[in-house]
Amino acid sequence: MFLQVFLFVIMASFSLAVSSLSETEVFGEVGSTAVLPCNTNSLSKYPHAVVWQKDGQGTVWKKLKSGLQYRGLLTHRAQCPHTQFERGNYSLWISDVREEDGGVYSCAVDGKGSTVVTLRIMKVTISPAVAVLESDFSASCLVTPGSSAARVQWKLNDKALLLRPRLSQTDTAHTSVVADRATERLAGRWTCAVTHQGKEWTASATLTIEGIIQPRDDGTRVYASEGSAVTLPCVFSAALSPGDTVWEKKELGSQYRAAPRRLLLASSSQSPADKSANLPEVLPEDGGTYRCSGMVNSQRLTRNMKLVVAKIESSGQSNRGRVGPVTLTCRLSDTSEVTGYDWVREVHSDDGVQSAGVIQRGKFLRVSNMSEAAWTCRYYGKEGILGNVTHHAPQMSGLSGQKPTEVSQNTGVIVGLSFLLIFLLLVLFKMYWNHQRRKKIFQYPALETIVHTVSNEREKQGKRRETK
Known part of the structure; x- marks a missing residue:
């Protein structure tokens, strides 16, 4: 009985000095800083000897009671903050972790027992990192060394990915691969979340999609x-x-x-x-x-x-030459995104266009007097205004008391009369030109006869002289 009590006291005192043979697993993303814990229950202010080793490779970092330090395998990337020693914290900090840093580490304080820490390195690789739209790409999550107890889940832009990745395992690494065709919805940050012993560890990489960026x-x-x-x-x-x-x-x-x-x-x-x-x-x-x-x-x-083409249609009733109230309708060739309409009255003055603000909401507007104003219909979607279309007063001049012009009815008559007038002018010009031509030809007929007679008399006189 005394021997059992003695052994219990010895074991209890030893556990109070150093946490004996505790095992911990830590995951770290490539390029980040990993903290390998090593804690004791001893709060002594006296100097302690601390040794960190990596299985099969030797000393990583150690400190003697004299205060001398030794940096081993990881050179300047591994260190223990001295400010935490008095609190019994001898954790090892490894900066800019790499794949080859993965493995089993052990921490010993004053040579009394050790803390075993397994460091697993996570790396997410996307190939190619910049993919052309609709081309093939793959995302892989590599954990070194691997763990069959770990569960992998993919996230895209911090949301769970609905795709089910193809999972493969080896003795030295745990790999999860997702292969798909590049689309806009797959662009962004890909995160590999590994759950192990109730904790979640993540690593990420970004996929950029090149293609038609506008419209998206x-x-x-x-x-x-x-x-x-x-x-x-x-x-x-x-x-x-x-x-x-x-x-x-x-x-x-x-x-x-x-x-x-x-x-x-x-x-x-x-x-x-x-x-x-x-x-x-x-x-x-x-x-x-x-x-x-x-x-x-x-x-x-x-x-x-x-x-989508937008326009304003107007409709009104005529009574004894007067145009009554007009109804304006805001019409779009596609209204699937439209959630609302409003009407704004714009008045043109020497100072510019002045808006009277929203007059009425809805697709239709009834106007009794258009005057010189213009009416603008604005249409909205869930995210704000989509566009607008304006109806100007000059197009409705009959509404302000002016006599409506019947251009559409008289256009044919005016065009016909214009062609007839041009034809008559051409005929008159041709007749005048022919008349002038005849006058030039027969302007001096008597003179031509005299000249011809004189010429004949001279020929006769010439013949008489030759006979003599």
Whole structure:
């Protein structure tokens, strides 16, 4: 009994001095700083001898009771902060960790027992780090040395990745690989999260996607008012020089055909990566889906976008020559993104255009007197204003009491009369020209007869002289 009590006291006192043969696992990302813990319960202020070793390779760092220090395998990348010694903390700090730093380390204080720490190095590699849109890429997570007890989960931009990675293991490393085709949704920071013994350790790398950067997504809508100019964007990454750029428009039956000739490519003086196109004047029939494409590394990259045409329609009733109240309607060729409308009254004066603020909300506006004002319809989406379209008063001059002009009815009559007048003028000019020509030919007929007679008499006299 006495012997058992004596052994218990000896073991308890020894455990109070140094944590005996404790084992810990630490994960560190390549390039980061790893802290290998070594703690004792002894708070003595007397100098202690500390030795850190790596299994099979020798001493990493040690300090003698005299205060002398020795740096071994990791030279200046490994150290123990002296300020923590009085608290019983002899942890080893390794800066700029590398794959070869992984392994088993041991810490001994005054030669009494040791703390065993396994350092596992994590490294995330993306190949290629800069991928062309729709090309193949892979992301790998390597843990050295590996651990079969660790669980790996991938995150993309701090959100759990829905893809299920292919998992492979060896005796010296734990590797998780994700392979896919590069799309915009896969661009960003890839994080490998390793869970071990209730703790999570992470390492990250960034995947950059090169391709068409504007617009970023297929189906992006471009808004333009009828009659205005608009640019359909198609901008590639600055590092790319796309060739064989083609603009097409989607027709009925989901078929793409060459875009209208009015769609002009951007000036060649702009960046080679900018393949945007311009419409100088938007017509109602211009609305629809357009596709821009270009060749990059023997691969054709495409982007679809939709041009939405906005216009204001007016309707009113006439009564005995007078135009009554007018209803303005804000119409768009596609309203799938529109969440609201409002109307703004703009008055033109010598000082410029002045806005009266929001007058009414909604798609329709009833106006009793247009006067000289212009009405602007603004339409909104979830993220703010999408665009606007303006209806000017001169287009509705009959509403201000003026007599409406019937240009559309009289245009044919005026054109016909103009052609008839021109025809009559041409006939008169031809008759006058012929008359003048005859006058020049027969201006002196008597004089011509006299000259002819004199000439004949001279010939006769010449013949008589010869006979004599």
